[in-house]
Structure formats: structure tokens, C-alpha cells
Amino acid sequence: MQSELMSQPYSMRLWAWLGPQLGPLLLAALLLLGVALPLAHALLPADHPWFISAYTLTLAGKILCYAVVALALDLVWGYTGLLSLGHGLFFALGGYGMGMYLMRQGDAELPAFMTFLDWQTLPWFWWGSEHFLWALVLIVMVPALVAGIFGWLAFRSRIKGVYFSIITQALTFAAMLLFFRNETGFGGNNGFTDFKTLLGFGIAEPATRAVLFLLSLALLVLAWLGARWLVNSPFGRILTAVRDAESRLMFCGYSPLYFKLTIWVLSAVLCALAGALYVPQVGIINPSEMSPANSIEMVIWVALGGRGTLIGPMLGAGLVNGAKSWFTVAFPEYWLFFLGFVFIAATLFLPHGVVGWWRRLWRKSA
Amino acid sequence: MTLFSPKTAVVEREGWDGEAKGLAHLVDGQLDTRHGAILYLEEVCVSFDGFKALNHLNLDIGVGELRCIIGPNGAGKTTMMDVITGKTRPDSGAVFFGQTIDLTRYREAEIAQLGIGRKFQKPTVFEAMTVFENLQLALAGPRSVWASLRARLTGEQRDRIEALLLRVRLQEQRHRVAGLLSHGQKQWLEIGMLLAQDPRLLLLDEPVAGMTDAETEKTAELLLSLKGHHSLMVVEHDMAFVEAIAERVTVLAEGSVLAEGSLAQVQADERVIEVYLGR
Ligand SMILES: Nc1ncnc2c1ncn2[C@@H]1O[C@H](COP(=O)(O)OP(=O)(O)O)[C@@H](O)[C@H]1O
Ligand SMILES: [Mg+2]
Numbered sequence: 067m068q069s070e071l072m073s074q075p076y077s078m079r080l081w082a083w084l085g086p087q088l089g090p091l092l093l094a095a096l097l098l099l100g101v102a103l104p105l106a107h108a109l110l111p112a113d114h115p116w117f118i119s120a121y122t123l124t125l126a127g128k129i130l131c132y133a134v135v136a137l138a139l140d141l142v143w144g145y146t147g148l149l150s151l152g153h154g155l156f157f158a159l160g161g162y163g164m165g166m167y168l169m170r171q172g173d174a175e176l177p178a179f180m181t182f183l184d185w186q187t188l189p190w191f192w193w194g195s196e197h198f199l200w201a202l203v204l205i206v207m208v209p210a211l212v213a214g215i216f217g218w219l220a221f222r223s224r225i226k227g228v229y230f231s232i233i234t235q236a237l238t239f240a241a242m243l244l245f246f247r248n249e250t251g252f253g254g255n256n257g258f259t260d261f262k263t264l265l266g267f268g269i270a271e272p273a274t275r276a277v278l279f280l281l282s283l284a285l286l287v288l289a290w291l292g293a294r295w296l297v298n299s300p301f302g303r304i305l306t307a308v309r310d311a312e313s314r315l316m317f318c319g320y321s322p323l324y325f326k327l328t329i330w331v332l333s334a335v336l337c338a339l340a341g342a343l344y345v346p347q348v349g350i351i352n353p354s355e356m357s358p359a360n361s362i363e364m365v366i367w368v369a370l371g372g373r374g375t376l377i378g379p380m381l382g383a384g385l386v387n388g389a390k391s392w393f394t395v396a397f398p399e400y401w402l403f404f405l406g407f408v409f410i411a412a413t414l415f416l417p418h419g420v421v422g423w424w425r426r427l428w429r430k431s432a
Numbered sequence: 433m434t435l436f437s438p439k440t441a442v443v444e445r446e447g448w449d450g451e452a453k454g455l456a457h458l459v460d461g462q463l464d465t466r467h468g469a470i471l472y473l474e475e476v477c478v479s480f481d482g483f484k485a486l487n488h489l490n491l492d493i494g495v496g497e498l499r500c501i502i503g504p505n506g507a508g509k510t511t512m513m514d515v516i517t518g519k520t521r522p523d524s525g526a527v528f529f530g531q532t533i534d535l536t537r538y539r540e541a542e543i544a545q546l547g548i549g550r551k552f553q554k555p556t557v558f559e560a561m562t563v564f565e566n567l568q569l570a571l572a573g574p575r576s577v578w579a580s581l582r583a584r585l586t587g588e589q590r591d592r593i594e595a596l597l598l599r600v601r602l603q604e605q606r607h608r609v610a611g612l613l614s615h616g617q618k619q620w621l622e623i624g625m626l627l628a629q630d631p632r633l634l635l636l637d638e639p640v641a642g643m644t645d646a647e648t649e650k651t652a653e654l655l656l657s658l659k660g661h662h663s664l665m666v667v668e669h670d671m672a673f674v675e676a677i678a679e680r681v682t683v684l685a686e687g688s689v690l691a692e693g694s695l696a697q698v699q700a701d702e703r704v705i706e707v708y709l710g711r
Contacts, residue, residue: 301580303565307558314556314622317517318570318629319544324577 078431085428088377088421093287099126100283104276123275124347129387130282131344134289136367136379138336143365144373145297146329147309149227152234153337154361155241159209160338161351162245165258166192167201168269168346172262179253189251198265205342206335213334214327221326226312235358242356257352264346275347282343286380289336293376305329366405370412372419381420463547463632464531465495470633470663471516476525478511478687485511486522487687493633498659500674500695501667503684504707509667510553512684513635517550518543529633545575549631553638553667555618559611563602563621566610567593570625592628600624601650616647623654634658636666640673652676671695683707 084091103126106118135157142148169177176188194200216237220230248254267274296302307315308322315322345351354360363386371382386408393401416423463470471493478486485508493499501509514520515527518540527535535543544550558566571589573579597603600620605613610621619639626634639655640648648670655677658664668674674681674695681698683691685707691698698704 299581300569300583301577303558303561303569304580306560307569310558310560311556313519313540314552314558314625316540317544317550317552318625319541320575321539321541325580328577 081428081431085424085431088424092377092380093290096283096287100280104279107279108272108276120270120272120275123279125391127275127279127282127347128344129384130279130286131340131347132364132367132387133380133383134282134286134340135337135364136371136383137286137289137293137376138333138340139364140368140373140376140379141293141296141305141329141336142333143368144375144379145302145309146305146326148326148330149231149365150234150333151231151358151361151365152236152238153333153364154358155238155356156209156213156334156337157341157344158241158245158351158353158355159212160205160341161345161355162252162258162341163201163205163208163338164342164345165261165351166195166204167198168261168264169253169258170196171264177253177258178260179248179256179258180251183248191251205338209334209338210331213331217327217330221323221330235361238356238361239358242353242358245353245356253352255353257350258345259350259352261346261349269346269349278343278347282340282347285339285343290376290380297376301325301328363405366409366412368419370408370416370419372416372421372423375419375421378419378421385420463529463533467531468494470495470497470530471665472526472528473512473516474526474528476512476515476527477523478508478515478520479523484687486515489525489684489688491682491689493663493665496660496663498655498664498666498677498679500678500681501665501684502669502671502674502681502698503690507684508687509684510637511687513550513637513665513667516543516635517548541575544629544631547630547632548635549626549629549633550635551619551622551626551637551639553641555615555622555642557610557613557618557621557625559609561610562607563597563610563613564593564606566621567596567624567628570628572628572630596624596628599627599654616643619643619647620651620654623651627658631662633663633665636664638667638669640668640670648673649676 103118103123106116107120107123110117135153139150139153142150170192172178174181176185180188195204220233225233244250245252245257246255252258261269263269264274264278267277297305304315304320304325307320308325312322341351341355367382367386368379369382370386371380372378386405389404389408390401393404412419418426469492471491473489473491476486476489477484487508489508489512491512501512503509511520515522516535518535518538522536529535529543529546529548533546535546535548538546558569561569568585568589571592573583573589594603597606600623602613602617602621602624605617610618613621619642623636623639626636636655640651643651652673655664655666666674666677678695681693681695682689683698683701683704685703690707691701691704693701
């Protein structure tokens with residue numbers, strides 16, 4: 067066996083070694099980027115050939131946040147069989163939580179948009195948002211509560227399949243309309259922007275950007291490891307049981323409700339954390355983050371990468387958003403056509419996504 | 433956890449040891465079988481859009497009894513199991529587990545925890561998991577989210593799973609993914625999962641459908657070995673199989689009991705012959 071392997075061409079041997087290592091490879095790539103990008107941005111002079119621009123670093127940080135969202139969505143869709151078309155809502159809620167804190171960092175008593183509306187006092191739900199810790203509580207608790215109440219009602223009434231997907235879509239759409247209104251108190255269609263400082267650090271400074279990028283990377287790696295532990299635990303097996311044979315599970319004496327609710331809320335919180343890190347990096351949050359199209363795009367990341375695997379969604383988020391940033395510069399008007407095409411092609415030709423395709427290739431050759 | 437309904441949360445925290453005692457404060461009482469019966473159906477009616485799937489059905493099953501239910505397609509056999517296991521609520525009538533537990537007041541998972549196991553007409557196992565994991569998941573024990581996060585397989589549980597694997601003849605397949613099993617093996621795995629729950633009453637809907645003759649024979653042996661330790665209700669079409677296992681047979685037709693007695697008795701019954709041949 068060994069000698070047979072040695073007599074094969076080098077590329078074959080490389081393939082035999084790399085084939086099953088998709089996870090470690092991705093982790094290594096992430097960590098390498100994690101060291102190189104922020105250092106090259108923060109330490110190198112701007113005219114150095116290896117200098118990384120703020121644009122590139124922000125793009126990479128954004129994609130890391132999206133990868134967390136893809137992972138979170140995969141936990142509910144790929145593992146538990148609950149297709150959410152409204153995960154953009156939780157992402158946006160986390161972003162708005164962080165945005166509220168950032169909007170309170172100026173000298174003025176009220177955020178600028180409230181002054182424009184002629185408001186005299188801060189609405190009650192803004193109280194305390196100038197404190198970072200309270201903002202963190204909001205970032206976690208508000209999406210958890212929204213997801214918890216929504217999930218409780220939906221799962222208790224045993225809403226499943228397409229019906230579930232449609233009401234998640236309706237939920238994010240309704241929230242978007244609500245946030246579009248100026249009277250709601252979140253800056254209407256402009257949302258929040260023009261942030262200055264975060265915990266006293268200038269938001270646009272290279273070091274701040276580098277740290278935000280690193281935090282996004284840390285969140286992704288932790289979420290990945292946590293998700294791995296979770297899906298390999300007995301709890302994770304019960305999630306796949308919900309997906310594959312829910313009634314069998316009930317007649318085994320389990321209440322699917324609690325398992326669905328737990329993973330649903332967890333997934334929402336993960337999205338919210340990603341949203342909270344996303345906002346200071348891109349410098350803006352507005353209701354368009356809640357648009358149905360955004361949530362659908364998230365589903366495409368997972369489908370393209372391979373749902374029901376952990377690496378797949380992260381890869382999918384990277385591939386789609388990498389392509390998107392290129393398209394929106396080169397041919398912006400064709401992006402949505404391309405995305406639709408990718409989705410159809412993935413559904414038809416890569417039913418298990420890029421990861422499934424890779425694994426099949428490897429198994430065939432092995 | 434605070435969102436969970438207090439009623440069921442109690443069940444989950446109490447853990448489940450296979451006896452009804454942990455639920456004493458929750459249910460009307462413990463499983464009380466002093467009168468010799470474990471299951472009573474009284475005047476049960478179920479209709480779907482005006483069609484009476486169960487029509488004043490009366491039936492009871494004794495403790496440790498193995499009862500066979502036969503009847504033409506559409507007689508209401510599966511619907512009856514749906515009613516017992518909480519999947520379908522009856523329009524009227526009473527369904528009691530023992531003397532005191534009113535099953536119509538509980539949900540599927542609670543009824544399973546009370547000690548009623550069910551095998552579906554179409555074999556249903558968790559296809560993405562191995563045989564071993566399927567049995568592990570079904571093993572009697574606490575059913576809460578929290579317990580599932582902390583669960584460690586004990587040596588005792590491992591022994592129990594090994595014993596079950598032996599019993600349903602799947603030792604060789606223990607690490608195979610359940611989706612790759614043959615039809616008959618899936619049926620056995622599902623029966624194994626029922627036994628893992630250690631239920632007082634087992635409901636088996638067409639357990640030998642799609643099995644080879646040899647498999648059918650082995651299944652008959654298995655069910656006979658359960659008699660006495662568990663109460664069983666078996667719905668089956670295969671008359672040879674029924675003959676091999678049944679002491680008492682109930683014939684269902686158009687949602688109610690047409691005849692009851694030994695297999696020979698019901699086969700000689702005029703009305704039974706009519707419903708079977710008249711179609
Ligand atoms: N959910 C349902 N909705 C409408 N009709 C049903 C439903 N379930 C069963 N039925 C009808 O009730 C009758 C009894 O069905 P079933 O209990 O499955 O019969 P069996 O198992 O004895 O073959 C059948 O005529 C079937 O079509
Ligand atoms: Mg049936």
C-alpha cells in the first residue's frame with residue numbers, strides 16, 4: 067500500500083493527503099489570514115507593496131461575520147431541518163444594538179437623527195445604551211427574546227416546512243417596514259452611520275480595524291468549534307432526529323419543541339453577535355439589512371457550500387461574497403442574475419454543495 | 433429554559449425510570465392495573481370530514497397480553513393507534529391507560545414517557561445515525577435538552593444496548609448507518625428502539641410487512657418472548673404470522689369491533705368472512 071502510494075505522481079499523493087483535510091485546511095487558512103491581514107494593515111506604510119487597505123481588511127472582516135451567520139443558519143437548516151428565510155433580522159438586531167451604543171458616543175445628548183426629528187428626550191428603549199455592557203446585553207437579549215417568542219409560538223403550533231419558511235420571511239419583512247418608519251426611533255431608512263469611537267478608540271484607526279477583524283475571526287473560530295461540539299453531542303443527534311423523523315422522536319418520548327427552540331435561539335444569538343461586529347467595521351446599519359433578499363442570500367451561502375456540514379456554509383459565505391465584491395465593481399447590474407444562476411446550478415448539480423462535491427471526488431479517487 | 437412549559441418541565445427534570453411513579457403528581461395517578469387491563473377504549477369516535485374512521489370503538493387489552501388486531505384496509509386500525517398515542521384526538525369517548533390515566537389529556541411525547549411505545553406502519557428510524565446511536569437515543573432516561581447536552585453513555589447503558597442488539601439480531605450492523613439497512617432490518621431496529629424505551633404497552637403496526645418468511649418467523653419468536661413482560665397490540669395482515677403469535681384476535685371493520693376471540697373462532701364468523709370476501 068505504502069509503496070503503491072509512493073509510486074504515484076506527486077499531485078496524486080498531494081490529493082490523497084489533502085482530500086480528507088478540508089477542515090484543518092480551512093482553519094489553517096483562516097489563522098494565516100488572521101495574522102497576516104491585520105498586521106499588514108496596521109503596521110506597514112501605505113506605499114508598501116504588501117500593504118492591506120482598509121477596504122480589503124473590512125471586506126475580509128465582513129466575510130468572516132457572514133461566515134458566522136452561515137454557520138448559525140446551517141445549525142437550524144442543515145442540522146435541524148428548519149429553513150429560515152429571516153435570519154437577516156437577527157443579524158440586523160445585533161447590528162442595531164451595537165449601532166445604538168456607537169450613536170451615543172458623541173458629545174450631544176441625543177443622536178443627531180433625533181434632533182432632526184425635533185425630539186426633546188431619549189425614548190425609554192435607548193436608556194443606558196451609552197454603556198457598552200448594557201449594549202452587549204441588548205445585542206444578545208433582544209434577538210434571543212424575539213427568536214424565543216417567535217419560535218415558541220411557531221414550534222408549539224407545529225408549523226413546519228414551507229409554512230415555517232414563509233412566516234420567517236414575513237417576520238423580517240415586517241420588521242424592516244417597522245424600522246423604516248422614523249417614529250420607530252431607529253433613524254428610519256437612513257439607519258445609523260457616521261460612527262466616531264468605540265470604547266474610546268477611533269473607529270477608523272488601523273489598530274481598531276485590526277482588532278475588530280481579529281474579534282470577527284475569533285467569533286468564527288469559536289462558533290465553529292462550539293458548533294462541532296454541539297452537533298457531535300447527543301443533543302446534536304437529536305437535532306438530526308428532528309430533521310429526519312420528528313414523529314419517531316416524539317414517540318420515543320422527546321418533545322421536539324424544546325430542542326428546536328434551543329437551537330433556534332442559539333442560532334439567532336450567533337447571528338446577532340456577527341451583526342454586532344459587522345456594524346463597526348462597515349460603519350453603517352439600516353433597515354435594508356432586514357430585507358427578504360438578504361435573508362435569502364444567506365440561504366444561498368449555505369446551500370452552495372453544503373448544508374449539514376460545518377465547513378460548507380463558511381466556504382459558501384466566502385465564495386459568494388468574494389464573487390459579489392468582484393461583481394459589484396466589474397458588472398454591478400449582473401450580480402443578482404449571477405447569484406440566481408449560482409443557486410440554480412448548485413441545486414441541480416451540487417445537491418450537497420461544494421463540500422459534498424469535494425468529498426465525493428475524494429471518495430471516488432480513494 | 434424559562435420559556436418551557438412548567439408542566440412538561442417537571443416531567444423532564446424528574447427523569448424517567450420506566451415506571452409511572454415519577455409522574456404521580458402530574459397524572460391522575462400511577463399506572464393502576466388492578467383490574468387486569470392496561471388499556472381501555474370506550475365508545476371512541478373519530479371522524480375525518482364526516483367520514484367515521486372510528487365508530488363507537490370499544491376495546492381493552494389485558495396486562496401482559498399479546499393481542500392481534502386484524503381487519504380490512506381502512507378499518508381504522510392505524511387511526512386507533514393514533515388515538516392511543518396522542519397523535520389524533522378522539523371526537524368522543526374515553527381512552528385510559530390502566531384505571532386512572534386519561535390518555536386524551538397528554539401529548540405524544542408524554543404518552544411515550546408514560547410507557548406506551550409505538551412502531552409505525554412504515555418503518556421509521558433515524559436514517560442518518562448508526563444502529564447503535566438509534567438505540568442509544570431511544571434508551572429510557574431523561575429527555576430534556578439539558579440532559580442531552582451532558583449525557584455520557586454509562587457502562588450499564590452500553591450493556592443494555594448490546595443486549596438489545598442481540599435481541600433484534602443487529603449485532604453485526606451496530607455501526608452501520610440505519611439508512612443502509614434492509615427493510616426487515618429497519619423493522620427490527622424500530623422494534624429494538626421500542627424495547628429500549630422499556631414500555632409497558634407496545635403498539636406494533638404491521639411489523640412484518642415487507643419481511644422475508646425467515647424474518648417473519650424470527651419476528652414471531654421475538655414478539656412471543658415479550659409476552660408476559662410487556663403488553664402488546666399487533667396489527668397485522670399476514671394470517672400465518674397472526675396464527676403463530678395470537679391467542680386472542682380482534683377484528684375491526686368500519687371503525688368498530690366486529691368480532692373477538694381465538695383466530696379459529698373469528699375465521700369461522702359469518703360477518704368476518706363477509707367483510708373479507710365481500711370486498
Ligand atoms: N388524517 C386523515 N384524514 C382523512 N382521512 C383519514 C386520515 N387518516 C385516516 N383516514 C381514513 O380513515 C380510514 C381508516 O384509516 P386507517 O386507520 O389508516 O385504516 P387501517 O390502518 O385499518 O388500514 C381510512 O378510510 C382513511 O382513508
Ligand atoms: Mg394501517
